[in-house]
Amino acid sequence: MTRRPHRASATGVARIVCEQISPVVGELTANLASIIAAVHRALDARADVIVLPELATSGYVFASLEEARTQALTGDDPFFTAVVDLLHGTDTVVVFGFCELAPRGVLYNSAALVTAEGVAAIYRKTHLWDRETLVFTRGDQPPPVITTVHGRIGIAICYDLEFSEMPRALALAGADLLAVPTNWPLGDHPAGERHAEIIIAQAAARTNGAFIAICDRAGLERGQAWNEGSVVIDQFGWVQAVASDAEHPSATADVFLNLARDKAISPHNNLLADRRPDVYSIEVSAK
Amino acid sequence: MTRRPHRASATGVARIVCEQISPVVGELTANLASIIAAVHRALDARADVIVLPELATSGYVFASLEEARTQALTGDDPFFTAVVDLLHGTDTVVVFGFCELAPRGVLYNSAALVTAEGVAAIYRKTHLWDRETLVFTRGDQPPPVITTVHGRIGIAICYDLEFSEMPRALALAGADLLAVPTNWPLGDHPAGERHAEIIIAQAAARTNGAFIAICDRAGLERGQAWNEGSVVIDQFGWVQAVASDAEHPSATADVFLNLARDKAISPHNNLLADRRPDVYSIEVSAK
Numbered sequence: 001m002t003r004r005p006h007r008a009s010a011t012g013v014a015r016i017v018c019e020q021i022s023p024v025v026g027e028l029t030a031n032l033a034s035i036i037a038a039v040h041r042a043l044d045a046r047a048d049v050i051v052l053p054e055l056a057t058s059g060y061v062f063a064s065l066e067e068a069r070t071q072a073l074t075g076d077d078p079f080f081t082a083v084v085d086l087l088h089g090t091d092t093v094v095v096f097g098f099c100e101l102a103p104r105g106v107l108y109n110s111a112a113l114v115t116a117e118g119v120a121a122i123y124r125k126t127h128l129w130d131r132e133t134l135v136f137t138r139g140d141q142p143p144p145v146i147t148t149v150h151g152r153i154g155i156a157i158c159y160d161l162e163f164s165e166m167p168r169a170l171a172l173a174g175a176d177l178l179a180v181p182t183n184w185p186l187g188d189h190p191a192g193e194r195h196a197e198i199i200i201a202q203a204a205a206r207t208n209g210a211f212i213a214i215c216d217r218a219g220l221e222r223g224q225a226w227n228e229g230s231v232v233i234d235q236f237g238w239v240q241a242v243a244s245d246a247e248h249p250s251a252t253a254d255v256f257l258n259l260a261r262d263k264a265i266s267p268h269n270n271l272l273a274d275r276r277p278d279v280y281s282i283e284v285s286a287k
Numbered sequence: 288m289t290r291r292p293h294r295a296s297a298t299g300v301a302r303i304v305c306e307q308i309s310p311v312v313g314e315l316t317a318n319l320a321s322i323i324a325a326v327h328r329a330l331d332a333r334a335d336v337i338v339l340p341e342l343a344t345s346g347y348v349f350a351s352l353e354e355a356r357t358q359a360l361t362g363d364d365p366f367f368t369a370v371v372d373l374l375h376g377t378d379t380v381v382v383f384g385f386c387e388l389a390p391r392g393v394l395y396n397s398a399a400l401v402t403a404e405g406v407a408a409i410y411r412k413t414h415l416w417d418r419e420t421l422v423f424t425r426g427d428q429p430p431p432v433i434t435t436v437h438g439r440i441g442i443a444i445c446y447d448l449e450f451s452e453m454p455r456a457l458a459l460a461g462a463d464l465l466a467v468p469t470n471w472p473l474g475d476h477p478a479g480e481r482h483a484e485i486i487i488a489q490a491a492a493r494t495n496g497a498f499i500a501i502c503d504r505a506g507l508e509r510g511q512a513w514n515e516g517s518v519v520i521d522q523f524g525w526v527q528a529v530a531s532d533a534e535h536p537s538a539t540a541d542v543f544l545n546l547a548r549d550k551a552i553s554p555h556n557n558l559l560a561d562r563r564p565d566v567y568s569i570e571v572s573a574k
Contacts, residue, residue, distance in 0.1 A: 164451030165567040173569035203490030282460035
């Protein structure tokens with residue numbers, strides 16, 4: 001395959017592409033190939049930032065910790081080099097979730113941010129959902145914010161985003177875009193409403209004046225269905241793109257990430273400067 | 288008027304009524320009468336918790352601080368006694384916004400929680416919106432949580448709710464219901480979306496497992512229109528009631544506030560216990 005090198009737009013527009021692929025538990029080799037194929041597709045679509053699902057390498061519905069361990073990659077696995085090589089000649093950034101094998105067999109639900117320069121960051125999910133707690137160890141480091149040619153990208157994973165402290169911390173650290181690999185188990189919502197997780201993300205985007213790109217997964221896995229709710233949300237909290245129904249579903253939006261630098265929302269108000277940390281701690285008297 | 292005493296339901300159901308009245312700047316006496324009439328209507332509807340708008344006593348669009356001062360009430364104004372008397376023989380709670388005159392002529396954008404026992408709390412808005420900053424002094428105390436026979440009620444005012452730290456602080460302090468007097472200037476939103484402020488409130492309710500009752504105002508005031516978006520939201524973030532189009536618009540919902548005591552959302556997850564304050568502070572390196 002030949003491809004023209006894809007460089008950052010001189011106009012400052014960044015094309016965000018969430019590739020909502022379908023990992024399969026136990027099919028590590030096929031999952032890695034699926035990631036490579038998805039990155040290829042997004043590069044062909046001239047993506048500047050590519051987001052892939054949580055645990056894209058391994059699938060999600062593990063029978064046991066032992067099974068997960070057989071599907072895990074160390075942070076120096078050659079697969080990362082393969083992704084780096086794929087980005088050669090481009091300014092494109094890829095964020096994807098993977099099952100990370102750490103020393104002493106400890107597993108983390110992690111995400112990597114990769115560019116043509118290498119692996120810029122690995123983040124270990126700090127808020128584990130349900131049975132993830134039986135498989136993974138909770139990360140103990142704050143989420144990273146990585147300066148890229150497209151803007152500053154913060155990382156969170158799925159349930160992390162339901163703690164408003166996380167997008168807030170990322171925005172305070174300067175994130176223009178939150179890239180959020182996700183596996184959203186299918187949930188109910190009343191007719192006419194969006195998925196609850198998207199409502200939470202819209203609020204996070206608007207109250208922090210930051211863009212959010214969430215890549216969900218597809219594909220029934222051991223009976224588990226998913227929202228298939230990949231979405232790109234602008235800095236006002238409005239949905240700019242949702243996953244298509246195509247054979248390879250994706251959500252694509254062209255955005256001006258630099259707009260996230262302006263936190264003024266009235267002549268007298270600023271989303272971050274208006275915070276009042278002095279009043280956020282309420283004394284609770286013992287009863 | 289005679290009224291049967293209204294006591295808390297033995298079943299634990301609480302009827303929340305947001306009376307979306309239309310204050311008028313400069314018409315203090317008429318505004319106070321409008322509040323009394325709204326409380327009467329809600330009591331007739333057997334309300335357990337009545338929420339009224341921000342600055343219900345005074346209106347919102349002041350020409351100057353001096354004008355606002357002529358419309359302000361001190362915290363011991365006889366009007367509060369009138370509301371207390373109105374609640375005699377009931378367990379009903381009323382939360383309403385008022386323009387508060389404090390010593391040395393300082394003004395606060397405040398809200399009072401009143402029961403038949405008296406004024407239980409006065410809260411002074413800590414996040415001021417736009418030109419409010421030219422009229423009011425910012426409150427410097429955390430928002431209160433008041434234990435009532437219906438449950439624990441926290442107070443926030445309008446723009447306060449757009450800081451996720453506020454509902455979080457109130458939930459951590461035990462609030463089952465957030466009562467939020469509001470004046471939402473009319474805002475744009477894409478077709479098919481709710482008002483942004485409601486999306487933010489839905490997220491706040493769901494991520495804290497708490498009910499939220501927001502009372503907006505109606506009535507064009509000096510050219511300013513409003514969302515007229517009064518809403519009662521359940522602990523899952525779903526809208527249970529919105530303001531009616533009636534002559535006296537209101538949003539009414541019967542809710543089990545005790546459901547807010549259960550923060551478990553999976554066999555392994557708890558909305559508040561899952562927080563990771565250790566990772567919410569990101570070191571930002573100087574550039």
